[in-house]
């Protein structure tokens with residue numbers, strides 16, 4: 001269906017995250033199709049949501065799912081795009097690696113919940129966008145109050161300045177946003193953190209070790 005939709009509408013199509021079975025293991029996977037309807041990338045959620053916030057939410061995704069083991073980015077005529085799924089957005093290193101590999105847009109299908117959603121969902125997107133001076137788009141299912149896992153919703157786009165340029169509430173809705181690649185370059189030139197990094201200082205060494 002995604003394949004046909006990509007072809008019929010002549011678009012790159014990044015699907016939501018769905019269960020994928022492979023070799024007796026289950027993954028949380030997002031697939032990407034090009035305008036010819038070819039599968040050009042597949043991201044398996046790398047970081048599994050094993051958390052415990054007492055009295056609020058406990059989740060043990062690793063009881064059913066296996067983690068993916070690789071980053072996923074793909075090229076388009078416009079820019080490179082990096083993919084993460086939901087909890088992956090909390091791991092800043094992944095976004096940094098995508099930025100290093102010249103991605104200008106990161107897309108995270110995800111479903112935060114009613115505890116972490118209001119607290120962290122938008123903040124994390126804006127943080128990844130500012131840290132890496134690129135666009136971050138997040139896509140969530142709409143909220144279903146009768147579901148066992150209630151999604152926060154709020155599909156959103158944050159720009160390289162960290163502003164929310166498009167968003168919705170919890171209901172089912174399409175969110176539109178222009179991705180201005182010149183603006184990515186402008187922000188990167190105005191605040192040139194990419195060339196000002198002190199990589200000589202960023203490694204952690206144990207005191208007393210000889211390295």
Ligand SMILES: NC(=O)CC(=O)C(=O)O
Nearest residue numbers: 049086087111112113116
């Ligand atoms: N559901 C997730 O994978 C992540 C999440 O809800 C959170 O990080 O919070």
